Amino acid sequence: MQTPAPFGYERATSVDHAIQLLEQLGPDARLVAGGHSFIPMMKLRLAQPEHVIDINPLYAELSSISIESNQLVIGAMARHNDLLDSAIVGEHFPVLHDAERVIADPVVRNRGTIGGSLCQADPAEDLSAALSALKAEVVIRGSGGDRTVPVRELHTGPYETVVGDAEFLTHVRIPIRNGCGSAYEKVERRAGDWAIAAVAAVVWMDGGVVADAGIGLCAVGAEHFVSTDAEAALIGNTPDAGVIEAAALAAAASCNPVTDQRGPAEYKRHLAGELTRRALQRALARAEGGE
Numbered sequence: 001m002q003t004p005a006p007f008g009y010e011r012a013t014s015v016d017h018a019i020q021l022l023e024q025l026g027p028d029a030r031l032v033a034g035g036h037s038f039i040p041m042m043k044l045r046l047a048q049p050e051h052v053i054d055i056n057p058l059y060a061e062l063s064s065i066s067i068e069s070n071q072l073v074i075g076a077m078a079r080h081n082d083l084l085d086s087a088i089v090g091e092h093f094p095v096l097h098d099a100e101r102v103i104a105d106p107v108v109r110n111r112g113t114i115g116g117s118l119c120q121a122d123p124a125e126d127l128s129a130a131l132s133a134l135k136a137e138v139v140i141r142g143s144g145g146d147r148t149v150p151v152r153e154l155h156t157g158p159y160e161t162v163v164g165d166a167e168f169l170t171h172v173r174i175p176i177r178n179g180c181g182s183a184y185e186k187v188e189r190r191a192g193d194w195a196i197a198a199v200a201a202v203v204w205m206d207g208g209v210v211a212d213a214g215i216g217l218c219a220v221g222a223e224h225f226v227s228t229d230a231e232a233a234l235i236g237n238t239p240d241a242g243v244i245e246a247a248a249l250a251a252a253a254s255c256n257p258v259t260d261q262r263g264p265a266e267y268k269r270h271l272a273g274e275l276t277r278r279a280l281q282r283a284l285a286r287a288e289g290g291e
């Protein structure tokens with residue numbers, strides 16, 4: 001079956017209008033952004049919303065990428081290609097450019113949004129791992145106002161988030177801190193595929209020591225897309241080969257992968273460790289001004 005069940009269609013004219021519509025139409029109404037996750041689910045009848053609220057008219061309002069008060073602020077409607085084309089994203093957080101280059105194909109990257117990627121909460125969503133490693137936060141708006149949630153607390157399980165039925169994720173904010181280096185490493189079955197496993201590594205260096213670190217894990221069943229044990233192995237240490245190895249082992253141990261058509265669980269666990277090693281080496285080189 002490749003045809004969605006019948007549904008009503010509304011177009012939002014502002015964020016507040018979208019929230020009003022969500023409240024008015026009830027929990028069977030859903031926002032649609034790029035539609036690259038939600039529409040396939042509707043066609044397969046895994047999702048059968050009674051109403052779809054199209055938020056594409058809000059693209060102009062919610063697609064900007066700018067620096068405000070030492071944070072990179074990204075509107076929820078910024079599309080994958082907007083991130084890829086943004087020089088300030090590449091300058092401050094190359095991990096996002098690394099990840100975007102290997103997300104799907106140009107058709108998907110032209111439409112899929114950062115807000116939709118985070119709200120879809122697919123366990124293999126590359127941006128969820130990268131933004132968790134970056135210790136980013138999101139702004140969520142409801143009729144009662146805005147609240148801020150760390151990306152690490154956004155996902156409550158596969159395809160589930162803390163975003164309420166009548167709420168709208170409006171922005172992603174990433175703090176800009178000195179000494180940052182970051183990188184993303186992904187293994188996929190073929191170009192443009194979802195990850196077999198992927199790792200985002202972020203380090204914040206101070207005087208040759210890792211002052212803070214983020215290790216994001218994608219598609220390997222890690223809780224909240226991160227390995228806090230790998231981060232603990234790095235923080236406060238000089239990142240020599242032994243420390244990198246300890247972080248890689250901790251990352252592999254933090255996974256809970258499943259065997260599926262993308263490979264056996266043990267292979268995915270092995271990849272998590274190896275990709276942590278590689279991503280950390282690149283992140284550290286970038287923190288020192290390399291690459």
Ligand SMILES: Cc1cc2nc3c(=O)[nH]c(=O)nc-3n(C[C@H](O)[C@H](O)[C@H](O)COP(=O)(O)OP(=O)(O)OC[C@H]3O[C@@H](n4cnc5c(N)ncnc54)[C@H](O)[C@@H]3O)c2cc1C
Nearest residue numbers: 033034035036037038104112113115116117119125126169
């Ligand atoms: C062939 C294919 C390959 C892909 N490969 C990859 C890949 O390798 N890696 C990867 O990470 N992704 C991949 N994707 C997913 C792609 O990145 C999607 O664009 C993304 O998952 C969803 O973004 P969207 O804007 O299309 O969201 P939509 O499909 O429009 O929405 C997804 C969900 O988020 C909700 N939502 C959307 N925006 C908001 C908002 N602002 N506030 C609250 N809720 C919101 C919707 O109600 C819906 O539940 C692939 C998709 C396809 C079709």
